[in-house]
Amino acid sequence: MNFKLRKARQTDMESVLLLIKELATFEKEPNAVQITAENLVEDGFGNKQAFQVIVAESDDEIIGMTLFYSRYSTWKGKSIHLEDLIVQQKHRGKGIGSALYSEVLKYAHKNNYKRVAWEVLDWNKVAIDFYRSTGAKVFDNWKIAQIDEQALKRYVDNI
Amino acid sequence: MNFKLRKARQTDMESVLLLIKELATFEKEPNAVQITAENLVEDGFGNKQAFQVIVAESDDEIIGMTLFYSRYSTWKGKSIHLEDLIVQQKHRGKGIGSALYSEVLKYAHKNNYKRVAWEVLDWNKVAIDFYRSTGAKVFDNWKIAQIDEQALKRYVDNI
Numbered sequence A, B: 001m002n003f004k005l006r007k008a009r010q011t012d013m014e015s016v017l018l019l020i021k022e023l024a025t026f027e028k029e030p031n032a033v034q035i036t037a038e039n040l041v042e043d044g045f046g047n048k049q050a051f052q053v054i055v056a057e058s059d060d061e062i063i064g065m066t067l068f069y070s071r072y073s074t075w076k077g078k079s080i081h082l083e084d085l086i087v088q089q090k091h092r093g094k095g096i097g098s099a100l101y102s103e104v105l106k107y108a109h110k111n112n113y114k115r116v117a118w119e120v121l122d123w124n125k126v127a128i129d130f131y132r133s134t135g136a137k138v139f140d141n142w143k144i145a146q147i148d149e150q151a152l153k154r155y156v157d158n159i
Helices: A010-026 A037-045 A096-110 A125-133 A149-157 B010-026 B037-045 B096-110 B125-133 B149-157
Strands: A004-007 A052-058 A061-073 A077-087 A115-121 A137-139 A142-148 B004-007 B052-058 B061-073 B077-087 B115-121 B137-139 B142-148
Touching: A004 A096, A010 A037, A010 A052, A010 A061, A010 A077, A037 B077, A052 A096, A061 A096, A061 B061, A061 B077, A077 A096, A077 B037, A077 B061, A096 A115, A096 B149, A115 A125, A115 B149, A125 A137, A125 B142, A142 A149, A142 B125, A142 B142, A149 B096, A149 B115, B004 B096, B010 B037, B010 B052, B010 B061, B010 B077, B052 B096, B061 B096, B077 B096, B096 B115, B115 B125, B125 B137, B142 B149
Parallel strands: A077 A115, B077 B115
Antiparallel strands: A004 A052, A052 A061, A061 A077, A115 B142, A137 B142, A142 B115, A142 B137, B004 B052, B052 B061, B061 B077
């Protein structure tokens, strides 16, 4: 299959949002996406750039994307967080996902980041096996904790 | 106990590093800390600030700290990652940890962040119970994946 990877442009954000919504449905959270294409443009292309996006394009259509940004490990130093890596359902199994993954890893290595991290659902065995095959570790003993906007407001209002 | 919270200064980074090393020992990874105080000064106080630190101070001694930075959720938007929250062993149980935690949550709420996230070891039941009591969720179905500097180099060298 013919596809190319390139840095995303502002005008890609509508297509990127469609991919985000497709993944949320795959992850059984179809209503969790509160973000808009305008948010993505503002946060990704403004003067305080919160993330970078690389897209996979075929016949002028965006068929995959990866979104990532810097984090900081107090053990290792600057790291990259791979927040999303999404390929359209109908284009899976064609090497697009692993090409996007490699692109982020190449970026991290080239720019001297000490680690790349991401999160994966425990039932997504295909993904976990792929990550392990590339030299990544998938940890069993760390859990993710989050406080969302509503709970945050409740907590802050009560202290 | 008398303590105050304040933004960290460059000159606090030696003390902050000691706390990071104390936590690494508690987490059974005493040799995992590769970072230096110079790295922390450069990365936290340079022109591209990778994180913020709030310290707890008592009698001119740094007895606790929290380090955090911005992330981005493609579902919710801008979020805060609470990377570390550490209180000196001998000063635990005096409300310093929850004061630091509240400070980060207040910062996130005030600055309109949509979420605060962090990671916790599954055997650290005291911490998990505390987080849940504040309205946070601790997820069982997400795993953390990481590729470290050496594996990253190996992978990139082979593609």
